Amino acid sequence: MKKDINAKLTRGTQRTLNAFFDAMTALLTAKSFTDISINELCEHAGYPRATFYNYFEDRDDLLNYCWIALSQQTDSADLTAVESFRRVDVALDSMADLLEAHADLLQSILEHNPPEGSLFSSLHIFIKQRARELMLTCIDRDRLDLPVELIADHYANTVMLVLDWSYLRGHMLTREQLHTYAHALLRGVEFTESV
Known part of the structure; x- marks a missing residue:
């Protein structure tokens, strides 16, 4: 990922990450990951391709972010x-x-x-x-x-x-x-x- 998600994120950054997370999860419930394009992700998220590439290297990078975001919603074991x-x-x-x-x-x-x-x-x-x-x-x-x-x-x-x-x-x-x-x-x- 191009953003350090362990650092304090601005509201705008968090809003953008949430939009791409929501777009990816919505599309994954409707089609195969291999059939999802960057253009579809951007359209669903409401952001241009340039914004996508400011945050992520590719679809796989966004998918990895989605796993991280989901895991942050549950408690980690000590x-x-x-x-x-x-x-x-x-x-x-x-x-x-x-x-x-x-x-x-x-x-x-x-x-x-x-x-x-x-x-x-x-x-x-x-x-x-x-x-x-x-x-x-x-x-x-x-x-x-x-x-x-x-x-x-x-x-x-x-x-x-x-x-x-x-x-x-x-x-x-x-x-x-x-x-x-x-x-x-x-x-x-x-x-x-x-x-």
């Missing part, structure tokens, strides 16, 4: 105060909260965008990055002999796999089942201690 054997559960719950908070939107988008398509590939990447960031903050470096980055990637991939299975592939799982699946898939890395 794993540093959580017992080590519960950290994966808390991270998984945080990501599940994000998906559940926007379940209707995701269901509408799924009607026009298959889970194997570029839109959900982008969502997978975003969720894995978020899960990885969460896990990097809390891995017990003294207890595990593997590189921290490798463990964080393993956790993030497993969290995404379980979330994808439940929320995007239609095998709706309870939170307890999500935890059970993640624990079973991670056994031997995180769960060498009692679970």
Whole structure:
């Protein structure tokens, strides 16, 4: 993104970002991401192409901003105060909260965008990055002999796999089942201690 969304944004900047966010989500509920053009986005947002390019590199950049904006609407997990054997559960719950908070939107988008398509590939990447960031903050470096980055990637991939299975592939799982699946898939890395 060309704007630093972590900095204090002016009202005008926030209004413009909201307009493009609304345009993207509205179009995604009506058609495939691959069929959405920059011109359509600008028309729906009510801004010229030049404004779009002042904020975003391309459609993918706007889509990534949409994932960030959606995630900012839910609470992020703080794993540093959580017992080590519960950290994966808390991270998984945080990501599940994000998906559940926007379940209707995701269901509408799924009607026009298959889970194997570029839109959900982008969502997978975003969720894995978020899960990885969460896990990097809390891995017990003294207890595990593997590189921290490798463990964080393993956790993030497993969290995404379980979330994808439940929320995007239609095998709706309870939170307890999500935890059970993640624990079973991670056994031997995180769960060498009692679970």
